[in-house]
Amino acid sequence: MQKIGMDLGMKQSDICELDDAGKVVTQATIPTTRAAIKRWFGRRKSAEVCLEAGGSSPWVDRLLRELGHDVIVVNPRRVKLIAESTLKTDKIDAEILARVLRGDRTLLRPVQHRGEETQRMRAQLRAREVLVKSRTACINSVRGILRSFGYKLPTGSTEKFAERFDVAALPDELKMIVAPLAETVRSLSAQIKSFDEWVEEAASRYPEVAPFKKIDGVGTLSALAYVLCIEDPARFPESRRVGAYIGLRPRLRQSCGDPRMGRINKEGDGGVRRLLVQCAQGVLRSRAPSELREFGLRLKEKKGRNVAVVAVARKLAVLMHRLWTTGEEYDPHFEQHRRERLAQANTATAAV
Numbered sequence: 001m002q003k004i005g006m007d008l009g010m011k012q013s014d015i016c017e018l019d020d021a022g023k024v025v026t027q028a029t030i031p032t033t034r035a036a037i038k039r040w041f042g043r044r045k046s047a048e049v050c051l052e053a054g055g056s057s058p059w060v061d062r063l064l065r066e067l068g069h070d071v072i073v074v075n076p077r078r079v080k081l082i083a084e085s086t087l088k089t090d091k092i093d094a095e096i097l098a099r100v101l102r103g104d105r106t107l108l109r110p111v112q113h114r115g116e117e118t119q120r121m122r123a124q125l126r127a128r129e130v131l132v133k134s135r136t137a138c139i140n141s142v143r144g145i146l147r148s149f150g151y152k153l154p155t156g157s158t159e160k161f162a163e164r165f166d167v168a169a170l171p172d173e174l175k176m177i178v179a180p181l182a183e184t185v186r187s188l189s190a191q192i193k194s195f196d197e198w199v200e201e202a203a204s205r206y207p208e209v210a211p212f213k214k215i216d217g218v219g220t221l222s223a224l225a226y227v228l229c230i231e232d233p234a235r236f237p238e239s240r241r242v243g244a245y246i247g248l249r250p251r252l253r254q255s256c257g258d259p260r261m262g263r264i265n266k267e268g269d270g271g272v273r274r275l276l277v278q279c280a281q282g283v284l285r286s287r288a289p290s291e292l293r294e295f296g297l298r299l300k301e302k303k304g305r306n307v308a309v310v311a312v313a314r315k316l317a318v319l320m321h322r323l324w325t326t327g328e329e330y331d332p333h334f335e336q337h338r339r340e341r342l343a344q345a346n347t348a349t350a351a352v
Contacts, residue, residue: 001070002047005097007090008032008056015040016094017047022102027091032056034063041067050097052076053111061113072101073111077267114231121202122228125221128195129271135188138181145178146170162186199224211323214330215316216290217282222275226320229272239321247273248314264310273313280312290332292319 002025003018009032017026030036041049041064048070051057057073064071074097114122139161143153151174154164167179203209203224212223229246236242243249247268266273284296284305292315300308323330331337 002045003098003101004047004049004069005094005099005101006049006051006060007094007097008051008054008060009090010056013037014090014094016091016098018095018098018102022099024095027094029090032060034059037063038067041069044069046070048072048101050074050101052097057111058113058116058119062116073113074100075109075111077109112235114228118228118231122225124195124198124202125225125228126271128192128199131188131192131195135185135192138185138188142178142181142185146174149174159189162189196221208324211330212320215279215283215319216286216288216293216332217279218316218320219279222279223320225272225275226317227324229269230321230324233321233324236321239318239325242317242321243314244268246276246317248276248310248317276313276316277309279316280309283312283316284309288332291335292316292332 002020005016005018007014011032012029013032015026015028015030016024019025028040030040037060041047046068049064049072051060051071051073053073053075061071061073113119136158139158142165146153151170156164162182162185165182165185167175167182170178199221203220206224206227208227209220209223212218212226213220230236230242236245244265245268247266247270248264251263251265280296283290283293284300286293292312295315296308296312299311319330322328
């Protein structure tokens with residue numbers, strides 16, 4: 001099979017095709033459109049195509065597979081020849097991508113894109129996140145402006161801001177400043193409420209969400225975001241690998257000596273990672289006893305709150321995958337019950 005490297009750009013993409021001997025056969029530049037890609041790749045026999053993961057790679061990946069090509073999407077972090085090259089052009093990048101196909105694919109940590117429906121639903125969650133951040137920014141601005149003039153807003157939840165804030169009680173010169181922001185907050189709250197209703201409806205289509213919600217601190221939004229992020233749990237042969245996938249694995253450096261552990265790598269999905277951290281905070285605040293909470297509290301005393309929260313978030317990611325793949329119900333005292341069952345089995349064996 002021919003090896004083809006494709007350097008994707010927003011307007012146009014460069015292509016380099018190699019033969020079996022590694023000689024450049026074709027170099028071309030085509031528009032980054034569905035029609036242009038179909039014209040160029042549609043008339044070629046099945047080939048191995050290498051892309052870098054990016055904003056356009058999901059739909060290009062799906063399109064090339066529909067045309068019968070074998071596509072590998074590489075993690076940009078693994079292709080340092082491109083990122084750190086002192087001679088970098090789109091044509092050279094395309095050739096490098098074609099040549100990396102001649103080596104061991106596993107070194108490139110290929111990226112598996114999600115399905116189009118999952119991608120669309122994740123985009124809706126990101127849109128909700130943008131609205132929430134915008135609302136928070138508006139409220140913080142109103143608080144800051146009024147504080148500088150000696151006025152103070154009542155405390156309370158963000159969702160109740162529009163109900164608690166009375167613009168009419170302000171002087172006219174301040175009213176004209178903060179009224180547009182307050183109206184924007186009301187509009188954003190209404191849109192966020194619509195997204196929340198969609199989240200509840202979408203979650204009902206995924207049976208995996210309900211078991212996750214039995215874990216203290218895990219809500220519908222976090223459970224749905226986790227399911228859409230993982231999509232196929234069979235991709236992970238071991239549940240503990242999910243923590244690293246989401247970016248909750250500590251950095252490890254070892255060379256001629258003892259290993260040194262650093263901060264988490266943060267290489268995965270930032271949105272899901274933040275939600276899991278929020279869930280972990282909920283676990284630590286919860287009054288319901290559980291082994292997960294006890295683990296977090298013990299670690300909090302030794303290493304501090306931040307380390308404990310991240311560690312609990314990582315355990316949550318692993319636990320949720322385990323429940324998903326095994327179909328087991330969440331047991332907040334799993335280890336204790338496991339030891340009790342083991343002790344009973346040993347007792348029964350000794351009696352026999």
